[in-house]
Amino acid sequence: MASLSAYVSEVERSMEDVNAWSTVFETKLVNMRRNIEIIKGRDDKRDVSNENKRALAAAVRGLLGELELPVGVERAVREHSLDDERGILTIYDALRRLLDFKRKLRDGLPAGIATMRVTVEAREQVEVIAMHAFERVFERLRAIAEGWVRWSTQKKAMSDANTWEAIQSDLKKFERLFDALSELSPTTADAFARLYCQSCVEVMRCDIVMIMDAIDKQDTEADAINVAFQALRTAIAAMETVGNTVETFLGTTFRIASNNREFYHQEIITGLEGCLLDLIEQSIATNSALCVAFLAALIDTSASTHALGQYALTESVNNFQVVVEAHINSAAQEFARELSALRSKQSSTRNSGGEYEFRMPELDPLRKIISAHMQLQNVFAANGEHSADACFLSMCDVACTHIEHTASAVSKRHDRVRLQGYFSLARCFERGENEGDVSAGLAAQLDGFMTLASSTYVAEVCEKHFGKLFGEIHALRSGSSVGTFQPAGDRRAHLLKLYKIAIPNVRGVEKSVEACAKTLMKDLIVHELVLRTWRELEAHVVEGLSSLKAALGDNKTSDAIPIAQVQHTFAVQSKSFH
Known part of the structure; x- marks a missing residue:
């Protein structure tokens, strides 16, 4: 029993130990289960985090894709040609895509993204590509302007309205690119407009240099003066052409606002003024006074408000009139010497090469001086008398003497030579807008000489083709009134004699009138003079017959003079002159 009790006690102690260990294991198991739950919770959170990270990565990749430059834009801008329309359209399309991308970077991103480094770098890349496109187009425009200047220099052809139209046409090919670039960067419009203004100035400068060369290369003072004044009108017309088109062109091509266009117009004026001042200095250095005067007049025309230009203008314009008059004086002396030498060499065989072709080219210097003198009066209409007036009159006196001398040297019909000589000089005065007393008086004097020679x-001519009939009729007329006769001898007998002469001549009037027309066209070189003289010839014949008819008084006799038939014949024949 004692042993059994001992075993029972041992078992009880063992059970206590087992229970103790069971409590420990249960506690550990609870802890393990708790730890497992904690671990499971952590794994769930980790899975969620990974999913969030994957979603974030996908969002970042999408955002980075949106911040990437559109495909092909940079290549198109850098590599495609500006020489053909297809290349220009490709670049334009790339610039429009680049503009859309820039707008998205500016307006289509959240505030946090807009300040990210990748976004800033994307904006910088857009600016780099836009600047490269601008530089390419800018250099292309510069090449166009330089090409026109080079062409003008090589061909020695001055610009005109067609030239400016062609230049603007070349620039309009890039109008879409200007538009896109100005949206990408507003300052590019100003750069393009300034380049165009500089090109305008350079083309006009090239024209002016060619004009100055032409002035300096003339052999005579008269030629130089005439070239200078004609060139002045041409240059002023070119300046007006540019002024009339520049503001509209800047608005339609470069999209310059209307309130800013006047500024660029003034840029052209100021730039041209600077060129003119430089050329004036060069002309002064080469002692080319006429070129200085020409340039000063252009500065005056440009109406620049630049202070330096006004100072140079005051100095130059004050000397302009003196310079031109000095050249006129020199030309007058040269003209007189040449005519004197020519008359000393003249012989009776002067007209052997063609009896009627008396254009008198030796008077060309005077014709040019007349043209210059008239234009000088137009430019300085309010300046009163000119010191060159006396010299000018002296030249005209020399010319009139030469015309008389030349007319006397021909064998017959001297007045045809006088008529053409005086007519060619008188016609030079017709273009004057502000004729002075000297010019008006001389023109009237030449017209009087011409009228006398014409009559x-x-x-x-009438005597040649109608006989002496009209000479005798007009010899019987008094100077007081038409149709009044002072007969020498028997009045009635003389009138009947003239009547008997007149009737046969009038019946064959068609042939006589046709012969007169041929003589006029052969004698007189200038068509305008032929028409004028033809009208005088008709008046001479009709007036003579009318006077004879009125003086006869006898209706039966006077009615036989067919004045209407004569007038009709002249009218029909006059059509041949046209």
């Missing part, structure tokens, strides 16, 4: 010439 004598008409009488000679």
